Amino acid sequence: SQQGEEDPQALSIQEGENATMNCSYKTSINNLQWYRQNSGRGLVHLILIRSNEREKHSGRLRVTLDTSKKSSSLLITASRAADTASYFCATVYISGGYNKLIFGAGTRLAVHP
Amino acid sequence: NAGVTQTPKFQVLKTGQSMTLQCAQDMNHNSMYWYRQDPGMGLRLIYYSASEGTTDKGEVPNGYNVSRLNKREFSLRLESAAPSQTSVYFCASSEGNSGYGAYNEQFFGPGTRLTVL
Numbered sequence: 760s761q762q763g764e765e766d767p768q769a770l771s772i773q774e775g776e777n778a779t780m781n782c783s784y785k786t787s788i789n790n791l792q793w794y795r796q797n798s799g800r801g802l803v804h805l806i807l808i809r810s811n812e813r814e815k816h817s818g819r820l821r822v823t824l825d826t827s828k829k830s831s832s833l834l835i836t837a838s839r840a841a842d843t844a845s846y847f848c849a850t851v852y853i854s855g856g857y858n859k860l861i862f863g864a865g866t867r868l869a870v871h872p
Numbered sequence: 873n874a875g876v877t878q879t880p881k882f883q884v885l886k887t888g889q890s891m892t893l894q895c896a897q898d899m900n901h902n903s904m905y906w907y908r909q910d911p912g913m914g915l916r917l918i919y920y921s922a923s924e925g926t927t928d929k930g931e932v933p934n935g936y937n938v939s940r941l942n943k944r945e946f947s948l949r950l951e952s953a954a955p956s957q958t959s960v961y962f963c964a965s966s967e968g969n970s971g972y973g974a975y976n977e978q979f980f981g982p983g984t985r986l987t988v989l
Contacts, residue, residue: 792977801876801962801980802915847914857922860978862907862914 763791763831763848763863771869778835780866782848783828789858791824792849793833796865802847805833838870873898876981878963884987885953893948893984895963903966904946905930905978906938908959915962921946953988960985 763784772778782791790809794802808815808824808831815822821834835842845865851858876897885891897904902923907915917930921940935957937949946965950957964978 799983801982802964802978803980804977807977860917862916864912864914 763850763861765846765848765863765866767866768864769867769869771871772838774838774840774870774872776838776870778838778842778868778870780833780846780848780868782831782833782850782863784831784848784850785829786852788826789851789853791822791831792851792860793820793822793831794847794849794862796845796847798844805846835868838868840870840872842868843870844868875899876963876965876979878961878981878984880984881982882985884989885950886989887954889953890949890951891953891986892950893961893963893986894945895947895981896945897963897965897979898944899965899967899979900943901965901967901979902943904940905964905966906936906946906948907962907964908932908957909962909983910959918948918961950986953986955988958986958988 763782766781792807793805796802806817806822808822819836824831845867847862847865849860849862851860879894905920906918909915916932918936919938921927924943927938939947961984963981966976966978
């Protein structure tokens with residue numbers, strides 16, 4: 760399937776450390792999006808990177824995209840306890856003439872004070 | 873702006889009962905979606921509406937129906953609930969009508985936690 764797969768499934772770090780999450784996918788994409796989900800809440804869009812972009816920054820977030828390897832990474836620098844959440848990548852690709860978006864299973868990040 | 877709102881927040885049903893989950897957005901978005909999220913899994917698309925007046929099946933449509941009542945509202949109906957439909961249901965919306973608008977970021981509601989006994 761087209762579904763993105765995140766790695767690792769779970770990550771536990773100390774406050775102040777950097778957190779890196781990876782996403783791999785199978786076919787060509789239009790863009791790739793990262794979302795965050797706090798426990799018991801809906802998803803919140805973090806960042807969108809287009810297929811012709813290689814790197815994008817937003818505050819403490821840095822996203823890279825390597826279309827040759829069909830992979831992306833999300834780096835959170837200087838993590839805080841409030842960053843504790845699940846992080847999902849979602850790939851956007853064309854199927855049957857339409858843009859479709861498929862979510863991966865997510866990475867659970869725990870940041871300890 | 874409230875963004876995307878969903879009602880109810882929680883619901884318990886018995887097998888065979890029916891119910892409708894409501895969703896509304898105030899961002900004037902063309903596209904709306906219904907997802908389900910099961911433990912340890914990402915979101916799976918149930919149905920979507922690219923624009924007012926159109927609806928289409930997603931990955932897991934069996935056992936569900938939808939209605940795009942107007943541009944703001946998109947409801948999900950379970951006609952005869954089954955335990956396999958126990959899940960958290962999310963509604964989302966996005967701008968644009970490129971394909972079904974999935975090109976752009978999606979805005980999510982807070983979810984409805986449904987248990988079917």
